[in-house]
Amino acid sequence: MSSLAFLVTELQSLASETRRKHPDIREAAEKSLAILRASPEQATANLASDGPQSDDLLRPVFMGCATKNAKVVAISLGSLQRLIALKAVPHSAVELIINTMSDAMSQGVDIQLRILQTLLSLVTNFPAIHGGLLGEALLLCFKLQESKIAVVSSTAAATLRQLVMFVFDKMVDEDRRDDPDTTQWIDMKLPNGTSKNLGPSARDAFSVFEDLCLLANSEKPNFLKLEFLHKTFALELIESVLTNYHDLFRKHTELVLLLQLHLCPLLLKALSDRALFPLTLRCTRVVFLLLKQFSRELETESEIFLMLLIKIVGDEHAESSEPARPQWMRVLAMEIMRGLCSDAELMRNVWARYDARESGSNVFTALITALKRLLTEKPALLGVSNQIFGVGVQPENSGFDSVAGMAGMVANAASATVSGVVGMMGSSGGLSLQGSAMKLQCIDQLDKADAPPIPDSYIYLLAVQCFVSLCEGFASFTGPLYSTIVIQRPRAAGEAVIRAPPALDLASLPSDDPSTEQLRVVSAIIESGWPALLAALSFIIATNLSDDLFVEVLASYQAMTNVSGMLGLVTPRDAFFTSLAKFAVPTRVVSNLDHSYGAEVQTPRTAASLSENLGLTSPAPPTGLSERNLACLKVLVASALFLAGSLGESWFGILEALQNADYVLTSKGASSPATKRPAGNRTVSGAVSRHALLSDLDPEALQSAIQRLFDASKNLEDEAFTHFVGALCRLSAEMVGMQTEEDVMIVDSESISSLVEEPPLLSPRQDAVAHRRRVSGIHLPPTRTLRSGDFGINKLGGVALLNIYRLIYRSPDVAWNIITNHLLSIIRLSFAPQSIRVQAARVLDEILVIVPRNLTTAGELQAQVQRRVLDVLAQQVVPDSGGSTTTSVELRRMGLETLHQILQASGHTLIIGWETIFEMLASVCKPPPPARTASLESLPVMSSPPSPVRTIKPLALGLGNPSEKSYTALVKIAFQSLTLVCDSVSSLSPAHLRLCISTLGQFGRQADTNIALTAAASLLWSVSDVIQSKRKDVEVEPEYNSLWMFLLLEVLGLCTDTRPEVRDGAIQTLFRTMQLYGATLSQETWDECLWKVTFPLLDSLTLEIRRFAVTSPSSSSAEASTGPVQAWDESKTLALQSIGSIFHDFLSSKIILLDSFTKAWDVFVNHIQDAVLLDNRSISPPALRCLEKAVKASSSAPTEVKSKISEIWERVWAMCDTVGDAILRRGNANVPDTPSFESPHKPFTQESLVAFLEVMRCTRSTSRALDGVEWPLERLTRLMAILKGILTYPNSPDYRPDVDQLPPVQSIVLDTIVDIDLSAPGCPSLVMKDLSEYTTLPFLAAFDVPANPKSQTPQKRITYIAIAKKTMPMLVELFLRFKDREEIYKDGTIESALSAYSIPVKLKYDCPPASKFGHDLPLWKTATSNFLKIVKECTVPIQTLGDAISDEHIEGIWRQILDVFRGGILADCSTAEAFSLEVQEAEENFDLALIGALEIDVVPHLGDKRVPDSLVGMLAKVLHQGSRLYEVQPQSPVSSSGSREFEKIDLDGNYENGSTQPGTVVPRERFSYWCFDLLFLICSNTTKDQESSRRRLAAFSLPSLLSRCRSVLVGYVADEALRGNLPFPRAREDELLYVLRKLLELRLWPGSLWAALSEQPTEYAIEQPAIDTSLGPSLLIADAVKRSPVAHLFHFYPVLCEIASIPRQTPSSWVVDKGSSVAELDARVLARECLKEVGREMGVLQ
Helix, strand or coil, rough: CCCCCCCCHHHHHHHHHHHCHHHHHHHHHHHHHHHHHHHHHHHHHHHHCCCHHHHHCCCCHHHHHCCHHHHHHHHHHHHHHHHCCCCCHHHHHHHHHHHHHHHHHHHCCCHHHHHHHHHHHHHHHHCCCHHHHHHHHHHHHHHCCCCCCHHHHHHHHHHHHHHHHHHHHHHHHCCCCCCHHHHHHEEEEEECCEEEEEEEHHHHHHHHHHHHHHCCCHHHHHHCCCCCHHHHHHHHHHHHHHHCCCCHHHHHHHHHHHHHHHHHHHHHHHCCCCCEEEEEEEEHHHHHHHHHHHCCCCHHHHHHHHHHHHHHHHHHHCCCCCCCCHHHHHHHHHHHHHHHHHHHHHHHHHHHHHCCCCCCCCCCHHHHHHHHHHHHCHHHCCCCCEEECCEECCCCCCCCHHHHCCCCCCCHHHHHHHHHHHHHHHCCCCCCCCCCCCCCCCHHCCCCCCCCCCCCCHHHHHHHHHHHHHHHHHHHHHHHHHHHHHHHCCCCCCCCCCCCCCCCCCHHCCCCHHHHHHHHHHHHHHHHHHHHHHHHHHHHHHHCCCCCHHHHHHHHHHHHHHHHHHCCCCHHHHHHHHHHHHHHCCCHHHHHHHHHCCCCCCHHHHHHHHHHHHHHCCCCCCCCCHHHHHHHHHHHCCCCCCCCCCCCHHHHHHHHHHHHHHHHHHHHEEEEEHHHCCHHHCCCCCCCCCCCHCCCCCCHHHHHHHHHHHHHHHHHHHHHHHHHHHHHHHHHHHHHHHHHCCCEEEECCCCCCHHHHCCCCECCCCCCHHHCHHHHHHHCCCCCCCCCCCCCHHHHHHHHCCCCHHHCCCCCCCCCHHHHHHHHEEEEECCCCCHHHHHHHHHHHHHHHHHHHHHCCCCCHHHHHHHHHHHHHHHEEECCCCCCCCHHHHHHHHHHHHHHHHHHHHHHHHHHHHHHHHHHHHHHCCCCCCCCCCCHHHHHHHHHCCCCCCCCCCCCCCCCCCCCCHHHHHHHHHHHHHHHHHCCCCHHHHHHHHHHHHHHHHCCCCCCCHHHHHHHHHHHHHHHHHHHCCCCCCCHHHHHHHHHHHHHHHHHHHCCCCHHHHHHHHHHHHHHHHHHHHHHHCHHHHHHHHHHHHHHHHHHHHHHHHHHHHHHHCCCHHHHHHHHHHHHHHHHHHHHHHHHHHHHCCCCCCCCCCHHHHHHHHHHCCCCCCCCHHHHHHHHHHHHHHHHHHHHHEEECCCHHHHHHHHHHHHHHHHHHHHHHHHHHHCCCCCCCCCCCCCCCCCCCCCHHHHHHCCCHHHHHHHHHHCCCCCCCCHHHHHHHHHHHCCCCCCCCCCCCCCCCCCCCHHHHHHHHHHHCCCCHHHHHHHHHHHHHHHHHHHHHEEEEEEEEECCCCCEECCCCHHHHHHHHHHHHHHHCCCCHHHHHHHHHHHHHHHHHHHHHHHHCCCCCCCCCCCCHHHHHHHHHHHHHHHHHHHHHHHHHHHCHHHHHHHHHHHHHHHHHHHCCCCCCHHHHHCCHHHHHHHHHHHHHHHHHHHHHHHHCCCCCCCCCCHHHHHHHHHHHCCEEEEECCCCCCEEEECCCCCCCCCCCCCCCCCCCCCECCCHHHHHHHHHHHHHHHHHHCCCCCCCHHHHHHHHHHHHHHHHHHHHHHHHHHHHHCCCCCCCCCHHHHHHHHHHHHHCCEEECCCHHHHCCCCHHHHHHHCCCCCCCCCCCCHHHHHHCCCCCCCEEEEEEEEHHHHHHCCCCCCCCEEEEECCEEEEEHHHHHHHHHHHHHHHCCCCCC
């Protein structure tokens, strides 16, 4: 709802309430409502403008207030409040409203509260209320404030505050107006008698504040018509005004005058009178405001107040006769002081106004003094920290009285006295924010009539906070200014950023700058007050503070240190650093750790008894630094890092402290602070994070902080860096002097120049111990210290590495001379501990390595720096005239390692100093020992292990003489440097090169084999490269030619070294050099290289090998493969390989052009031949490959030397023939263990044979390329013989598996055969015969290689399977290629090929597996497939060539063909029974190819007239055997002798005895029927082509068929009679039906049976003689029957009759006839049908 609606509601309520008792008010209210309802906006506007209806609208309100009815008055006031809120009250009615409310003030509480609300709304909504009207309104509030009712009083007080604030707000608004209405301004008389023209609001504010001051002072007010006002309330109002409007007061002098003339006297009087807590509390609050806001305007008054507060704080009344002030008053004063001290600007102004002036009252100094005195009043109450003096140390005992003198002392005294109190007071007292502070500070407890309870230590907590605030104030002001002036100042172009700036020079700053003046003030404050501040802080930090307070005090320490340093105040800065160092690393902790190395620390009797009395029986913790010590150390490091650029000479003290800290932190057994923080000092037990100063205090973090300080040295300016390094060297010198093993005096090094001018910083002196300075309080025991390294040296190295640019690009006086001279002096100090000397050497070497690496500037500076580095290094490496010790050798070793690193990183940049380098390298070489002869007596020495030597206990490290091992180490390191020199050898002059070659020669003759090897194999070669590269210059070529020859002589001398490694390295270097530069050599040089270098080298190596072979002829294989023999073999191998590369690269271009080439080639080939035949087998392969390379190279020779190329391959072939003969003899000899063949060498290896084959192939290709024709047949025959011998060589020790793939020897043999040009006569036969032999190798020549127990090689089997698989199809290819050449038929080639296939075909499943890991076809299948291909193609050429082929070869060919078929058909297939049915079927189908080939390719041609009779009939016999279904022997077997002994059929029916046994069915029944089918086919007249041939074949085959059928028929008749009703096996029945059916279908060639039964079947096969009619009827019929096509049925007539007449059931089956109809066949029926055919043939049956 809106205010108007509320107003209407209020008026309605008023009308309703006054309806009976006050009808006039009701009427007035209703009238007002009518006006409002008629026109609300116009009504409110009339009210605001004092219009005609305003009286009507306000009348009911005033009438209601005039009644004494509380309810009506409340409603009326509410309506009035609504009207005021609507600003619908005319200004003329304000006075009436105030009077009305004044009249109603006597009503109840609700009315009074409503009056206050209405009054506040009235004054704030009508700003034009001024003067007396405002005073009336305020007076009304003041009266209500005096009410006894609390709610009314408090509400009135709050209303008064708001109204007073509103008065001053109006004054502020009045000041802000741009065009104030000055017509209302009038003169106002001021308290000092003057007057000032003020505006209405200013007059109101002045009057109100003046009356408040008067009332507070119990004086009569001028503006307010008030008789009395409580002083406390008046002071509260004054405080509120000053708090909110201090800026307004400063602008108006009249208001400041009120402060000066009314308020200040009032406050002084109140503070001087008897202390009442409420009044004094409010006075001090106002005083605080005056001092904070008006200290400049009230300078004198502020001085008085400050001195008064200082007096109260110092409790000076306690020393006078005046009554003592209460403690709460001191607390109030201290709380004020705390607030003032936190205002840094105020404190600076205090100093500038009162202390800086000569006649000033020294307020600031008095304040510091009072605070310090306050702190030290009750030291027992503050306690003493149990951490600040370290862990595990016993403090010195002293009296309690010593604490009283602590307040006026500086840090050193403070620390000492406090440490004396620890034993007595313990840590029962202390300060903490939890235990000492008040929840609500005293000065804020306005609601208290009496002082609250105050903790005893609260006032001391306030004092601590005052000091902390002062220090923080100095830092917060100085730090930003310092950063702005020094760090962030504008810079000129190119000027570097200053990262470690110096201190401020206040004199150089502009004097008229306010900040400069403030800095001077701060500087003066610290310069004057630092002793008191330091004493106070050192005392505070040693007391029992909580962590929070400790952090604040420590931060104050840091602030004071930093500010002193920033302002360039050296003395206070060093004093604070010293104090921090005392607390960071207590002296007793360091000394305790030192003494703990020698003996246990003895606890004083008094301390022990005190511990017993206190019940402290727990074991003492280990000595170390507490958490607070580490915090102090952290601050010390941080401050030093911040002030690094300005510390100057003060670095020494700081470095001392850091050294001690590092010593304690790294000492074994020192306590770790991480787990030793006292629980009582914890401020919060939860997971609240700790202050940054108390975090990361573990030793690792502190050491990292210390390291960061040293890392910051790179940010220092040169002058500051010189001071820093000088202090570090001084510290190191003193410490090293304390740790030497003899009496030593440390040279006084106060000035850096003394360090530079006199490098030996240390010199012996007898009385030095008594006068030696104990650095940093470390009291060393009389014995040698156990510290392993020097802090100063260690850090000096790190600093130097970080400031490498200074060492390079700055003057040596800045750092180089100081650092290097100091380190060299320690290195050469022989009586210093070894660890220190080694440490100094290590640091120096690091510097010397890094400097050249970072040198980027060329020119004069580069030379100077390099000379500087090498000169310093030479002083370390080159031994002095004194005796050599183990330590000195170690130092030299380190120096040589440094030289190596310098050369490694910066050798390519060296421009001077090579003489110095070679001098250092030469200093480690010893003269070579006498050369050992290569006599036989030397061999045991070379191969035997070193003899045992009695071990002698060495002397202490560094004291004894160096061992041979030490010198060996020096040689190794020096050689590494020499290696690097050779990497940069291109920059050396000829003189330096010769020196380098000589040095390499010396190292090549050193005892160390690796060094000698590297010198021979690598470095001399690199030098050779450089020499050759410089030979290109014609002017200097002679000089470098002589150098190169000198180098070759050095290398050649090493090629016969007794050490194989050196020897081989020299050989490699020699030939690599020749190979690399051979293209540039002249013919004369090449001639010399061959006859003076190459061949002599081979001769010498061969001689050594022969010598060892003679001296150890019975050496075992294991001995032969190791030791000197093998080493010499390897050397010769290497030489041969290298020579091969030389010939390969230069034969065609250089060597072949020599006049002595023929002789040289002969010598070369002889060397190869001897190596193959006479040397150990390991030499043969490389020798042959060497020859191969040479032969290959000859192919590219120019055409003008064609004759020489012919000489090359002819000579090589002669060598191959000789070697081949040796191979053949070795292969044809008996087994090696028989005495029939003795060889001086082991058998040829497969590798040797491979290499030999490659030589022959290469020779052939060269020959054919040169001549363009194939070799003659005689030479090819010899080649094939050699190849065969190689292939079947049985004694190699290194056979490779030859099942799945061809081993190298077999592969190359075949490749060589393939390369033969077969177009020449005789070549195809030669190759095919050998390949036929290769095919039989798996079956005839396979053998086992016995296991070798010495080499642990398993037994192997040489199978030749892979080559057989390869040659079988090759034979077919070659036959197909040359099948029309009669020579292969005439010379037995075809027979050889066919016979090769017969073996696997006959063996069939007994063949060896065709693969071990693969799935190749079985060998018999491969052989069968390839055999059938040849058979298919060979029959036609045989007939075509006719008489060109002799009958002997015709018979041989057909015999081999039939033999293979016989083997395939009759092979043992029992193995296949284990196969699966599918596999068996597949195997059977594969064999069908044999039957098919017989039918197609053999049967048509086998009956040829040139084929012998025995061979023609052989096929039928084979088929007869192949068609058997049972494993039983026939009663009358067919003779296989080839003679014509045909069986005679018993026609009289005398059958053999029957049997009831079922018999064993053959595994492949189908195949037997296929053979049976073919047997019927060749006897029938079905096929008409080749009739004569087929008739002849049928004549010879018919007896076998009749025999086969007879066995079935006769057997059945005999068995049936015996078996009766017992059924036959299925196979017997099927066989019987098959034979009867086939006999019924068979039609013979006319006269075939007659010819078959005659003595000359061939003669009568085609045409028989006419029938002899003179014969008798029987014979005539018989003769005619034999000529019949069904003669076979007549032949079986008796047995057919027997079968046809069998009364019992005969076998039957259902078959499909030709018409696709199914018919049942019965044996009896078939027999009858056969008999019918006989009848038809005889004409007796139609």
